[in-house]
Every structure is written in C-alpha cells, then in structure tokens.
Amino acid sequence: MGGFSKTITGRVVLRVDEVEKGLLVSLADQVCEFVSPEPRESADPLAAIVGIDMEAEFPDDPAMARLFPDAYPDDPEAALDFRRFTQRSLQENKLAHARTVLQTLSKSGEKITLGAGDVPSWLGFLNDARLAIGTRIEITEENHEELADLPEDDPRHGMFHVYDWLTYLQESLVQLLLPQK
Amino acid sequence: MSSQLDVASPETVTAVDRPWITLVWNDPINLMSYVTFVFMEYFKYDRAKAELLMLDVHxxxxxxxxxxxxxxxxxxxxxxxxxxxxxxLMKDD
Incomplete structure (x- = not known):
C-alpha cells in the first residue's frame, strides 16, 4: 500500500487494492449521506437556491458540530444566523466533493488517476471523513496509542485503523500539493 | 443578513475600519501540513507565514x-x- 504519488508529467495517482478501493467507496457513500442537507418541505424555494436554510439549528451530533462549528462562540444568536446563511452551501460543497470521489473511483481500477479538478475534492473528502471518524472515536492529541491498542472487538478498533489509513493518505496528498521548500 | 447591517450602522463604524478578526483553533484531527496548505491556498500567505500561523494554532x-x-x-x-x-470570528476590542 502506498499513498498518493505524482507521475513524471505531474498527474496525481493513487494505487489501491480491491479491499482499499471498496473501503474508499463505502466511506465516500457514508460521507455523502452524512453531509447531505435535510430536505425542507416548508423551505422558501428562492432561499434554498441561494443556500439559506432558516430551519438550521446547532447540530446534536458531535461530528456534525465539528464539521459545522459555531462561528460566534459567545453569541448564540449571531452563530445561529451565520449557520442559517452558510451551512447549507457548505453541506452541498462537501456533498459535491464526496460525489466527485465516487465518480473518480467508479471509472478507475486499482490505479486511480486524479484529474487536476478532482484534487480539491479528494483533499476535502479525506479531511471530512477524518473529522467525522476522529470525532466519533473521540481522538485527542494524547490517545493515539491507546486507540491503536484497543481489542479487536471494540467498535473503535476498526474505525481507528481506517482513520489512521486516511491520515496517511491525506498527508501524502498534502505533501504533493505543498510547494517544495 | 442582519449581522452585516450591524457593521454599517454608524455607532459600530470605528476609526480603524478592520476591527474584526478570524481565529483558527487547535484541534486534534487536522494535519499540521494541511493547515499550512489551507493558509497558503486561501489567504495566499507564503509558506513561512503559513507555517508560523499553523504553529501558533498548534x-x-x-x-x-x-x-x-x-x-x-x-x-x-x-x-x-x-x-x-x-x-x-470576533470583534477585536
């Protein structure tokens, strides 16, 4: 298993085996489901077009709250306003990233070649998936070893290893994108 | 958006016209390299400035x-x- 690499002509490539590819498809599906905006029957159609969601509330789910944090920590009213004017478009952007990843995967074999336009979506998807999983397993800067040593029957065991792999993938992609010093 | 109207109201216009700040907070998930990349890509900061800000966050x-x-x-x-x-974001006062 390797991370992302660049070809001589600068194309970004990821080689995966069948299991890893299946895992990426499944993760992108889950991210799609997770970030999809809730349908609003009462929504003003014009407001919906410009991404305004007057029914948005602070999310109960910690992973959602991490992906869409309060912009004004000391001003709940302004925070809610901000959420109503931004969250829906942010959700739609994240959904578009995950869908692009699914498209790339569906037309690739075990060698995945990213078009230049696909790179931001892959980067965004990897980060969103890590934020969601990392929040679920309650990762901190100190508990990596503890999570890595969990027994296999602990539900967080598998999630941690997926998280760790996504971290490796994301790091390899970022290193390709950062200009050389 | 009501919050933008507030900015234009006379009592909140200050001599310094740039009184609001964006803060980025440390978290255990975002990679140091990724945070640097975001600061360079979005704010167009050079690598040295982006890394200094990232280290401050961290x-x-x-x-x-x-x-x-x-x-x-x-x-x-x-x-x-x-x-x-x-x-x-918050007002820098």
Missing part, C-alpha cells in the same frame, strides 16, 4: 489568521469551515 491553541470588516471575516470563517478548520 502550540498556543489558536491564531488570528485574518482581519477586516465583519462581512469579510464571515466569508473567511465560512471558507475555513469549508476546509474543515475550526474557525470563529
């Missing part, structure tokens, strides 16, 4: 990454949320 728990009008800072915060960074 070591001090937060950093001021931009300043401007309230409207500009709301745009920056929304962009940071788009990248998955934990960002907030």
């Amino acid at each position: 070591e001090k728990g937060r950093a001021v990454v931009s300043n401007g009008t309230r409207e500009e800072m709301e745009r920056d915060v929304a962009a940071m949320h788009g990248y998955g960074l934990w960002a907030t």
Whole structure:
C-alpha cells in the first residue's frame, strides 16, 4: 500500500487494492449521506437556491458540530444566523466533493488517476471523513496509542485503523500539493 | 443578513475600519501540513507565514489568521469551515 504519488508529467495517482478501493467507496457513500442537507418541505424555494436554510439549528451530533462549528462562540444568536446563511452551501460543497470521489473511483481500477479538478475534492473528502471518524472515536492529541491498542472487538478498533489509513493518505496528498521548500 | 447591517450602522463604524478578526483553533484531527496548505491556498500567505500561523494554532491553541470588516471575516470563517478548520470570528476590542 502506498499513498498518493505524482507521475513524471505531474498527474496525481493513487494505487489501491480491491479491499482499499471498496473501503474508499463505502466511506465516500457514508460521507455523502452524512453531509447531505435535510430536505425542507416548508423551505422558501428562492432561499434554498441561494443556500439559506432558516430551519438550521446547532447540530446534536458531535461530528456534525465539528464539521459545522459555531462561528460566534459567545453569541448564540449571531452563530445561529451565520449557520442559517452558510451551512447549507457548505453541506452541498462537501456533498459535491464526496460525489466527485465516487465518480473518480467508479471509472478507475486499482490505479486511480486524479484529474487536476478532482484534487480539491479528494483533499476535502479525506479531511471530512477524518473529522467525522476522529470525532466519533473521540481522538485527542494524547490517545493515539491507546486507540491503536484497543481489542479487536471494540467498535473503535476498526474505525481507528481506517482513520489512521486516511491520515496517511491525506498527508501524502498534502505533501504533493505543498510547494517544495 | 442582519449581522452585516450591524457593521454599517454608524455607532459600530470605528476609526480603524478592520476591527474584526478570524481565529483558527487547535484541534486534534487536522494535519499540521494541511493547515499550512489551507493558509497558503486561501489567504495566499507564503509558506513561512503559513507555517508560523499553523504553529501558533498548534502550540498556543489558536491564531488570528485574518482581519477586516465583519462581512469579510464571515466569508473567511465560512471558507475555513469549508476546509474543515475550526474557525470563529470576533470583534477585536
């Protein structure tokens, strides 16, 4: 298993085996489901077009709250306003990233070649998936070893290893994108 | 948006026209390299400045990454949320 690499002509490539590819498809599906905006029957159609969601509330789910944090920590009213004017478009952007990843995967074999336009979506998807999983397993800067040593029957065991792999993938992609010093 | 109207009202217009700041907060998930990349890509900071800000976030728990009008800072915060960074805005007073 390797991370992302660049070809001589600068194309970004990821080689995966069948299991890893299946895992990426499944993760992108889950991210799609997770970030999809809730349908609003009462929504003003014009407001919906410009991404305004007057029914948005602070999310109960910690992973959602991490992906869409309060912009004004000391001003709940302004925070809610901000959420109503931004969250829906942010959700739609994240959904578009995950869908692009699914498209790339569906037309690739075990060698995945990213078009230049696909790179931001892959980067965004990897980060969103890590934020969601990392929040679920309650990762901190100190508990990596503890999570890595969990027994296999602990539900967080598998999630941690997926998280760790996504971290490796994301790091390899970022290193390709950062200009050389 | 009501919050933008507030900025234009006379009592909140200050001599310094850029009184709002965007803060990025430390979190255990975002990679140091990724945070540097985001600061370079979105704010067009050079690598040295982006890395200094990233290290401030990592070591001090937060950093001021931009300043401007309230409207500009709301745009920056929304962009940071788009990248998955934990960002907030406040008036610098």
